[in-house]
Amino acid sequence: MITSLAYFGATSPNYKEWEHFGPCILGCELVEPGPDGAVRLRFDEMAYRLAIHPGEENGVAYIGWETTGIEGAEDIVARLTEYGINAQRASTEEAIERKVLGFYWFIDPAGIRHELIWGQMRSKIPFHPGRAISGFRTGDQGLGHVVLAVPDLEQSDHFYRDVLGFKLSDTVDMPPIYAFFYHVNGRHHSLAVARAPGDKAAFLHLMVETNSLEDVGTGLDLCLTHDIPITRTLGCHTNDRMVSFYLHSPAGFRIEYGWGGLDVDDLWVPRYYDQTSAWGHHHQHPELSPFLPITPAK
Numbered sequence: 001m002i003t004s005l006a007y008f009g010a011t012s013p014n015y016k017e018w019e020h021f022g023p024c025i026l027g028c029e030l031v032e033p034g035p036d037g038a039v040r041l042r043f044d045e046m047a048y049r050l051a052i053h054p055g056e057e058n059g060v061a062y063i064g065w066e067t068t069g070i071e072g073a074e075d076i077v078a079r080l081t082e083y084g085i086n087a088q089r090a091s092t093e094e095a096i097e098r099k100v101l102g103f104y105w106f107i108d109p110a111g112i113r114h115e116l117i118w119g120q121m122r123s124k125i126p127f128h129p130g131r132a133i134s135g136f137r138t139g140d141q142g143l144g145h146v147v148l149a150v151p152d153l154e155q156s157d158h159f160y161r162d163v164l165g166f167k168l169s170d171t172v173d174m175p176p177i178y179a180f181f182y183h184v185n186g187r188h189h190s191l192a193v194a195r196a197p198g199d200k201a202a203f204l205h206l207m208v209e210t211n212s213l214e215d216v217g218t219g220l221d222l223c224l225t226h227d228i229p230i231t232r233t234l235g236c237h238t239n240d241r242m243v244s245f246y247l248h249s250p251a252g253f254r255i256e257y258g259w260g261g262l263d264v265d266d267l268w269v270p271r272y273y274d275q276t277s278a279w280g281h282h283h284q285h286p287e288l289s290p291f292l293p294i295t296p297a298k
Contacts, residue, residue, distance in 0.1 A: 038053040150196055
């Protein structure tokens with residue numbers, strides 16, 4: 001079974017800008033680059049959780065999910081095979097690059113590459129944030145959450161729940177937005193999928209959660225000081241109660257930078273909302289598209 005969001009990978013011609021943006025704005029730690037020069041960033045004791053690879057265009061390369069060991073990953077692979085999707089075992093070299101013991105990868109019905117990993121490496125060196133913050137809420141809850149736009153929402157809902165094993169947390173129906181939110185641990189959602197306006201899948205945002213509201217406030221100040229576009233103002237979501245703002249990253253995707261997310265448990269009953277936010281989260285910079293393309297798998 002899947003237990004958390006392990007890591008996230010994107011491509012960008014502006015990948016080098018993350019050497020400053022990651023530590024100085026987000027507060028993560030810059031570590032050694034990947035074999036292709038990818039900028040790698042730590043958020044906790046893990047070797048790294050975010051990688052921005054060099055590429056001709058901005059795009060999402062892969063989403064890594066932690067599983068309950070190789071047995072848990074292979075259980076999911078069996079369901080994928082039954083569903084009609086071929087999952088491939090990564091080579092030893094590929095696993096070393098991701099700094100995991102191993103993983104399987106596959107392309108979902110919307111064309112998005114996912115990786116089912118086990119044995120994510122922990123560094124012996126303590127995490128050192130790139131700026132003065134209290135740190136990030138990760139641990140058993142993983143990196144944070146990702147939100148995708150998919151052309152066939154009903155198909156994706158069936159796939160993520162019945163094949164991958166995600167559990168429904170909430171539904172939001174706020175035309176033109178219609179989205180499902182899913183959990184795999186105590187975090188309210190590690191994944192959300194929304195109906196795409198067209199026939200292609202896209203990436204909407206990555207959420208990272210800090211340990212204090214002050215970290216969010218100082219991050220907002222830094223964005224204003226450095227002219228980093230704020231695409232949604234400070235606000236609070238209706239479903240997970242996250243207090244956050246959204247910023248436009250150098251790789252073209254949005255980051256929700258938040259604090260105070262709601263926890264769920266095995267007794268959680270899915271809820272239904274007609275609004276995404278209780279207050280705030282006003283849209284800004286409409287010229288910056290929220291839809292980031294999915295990079296074709298290699």
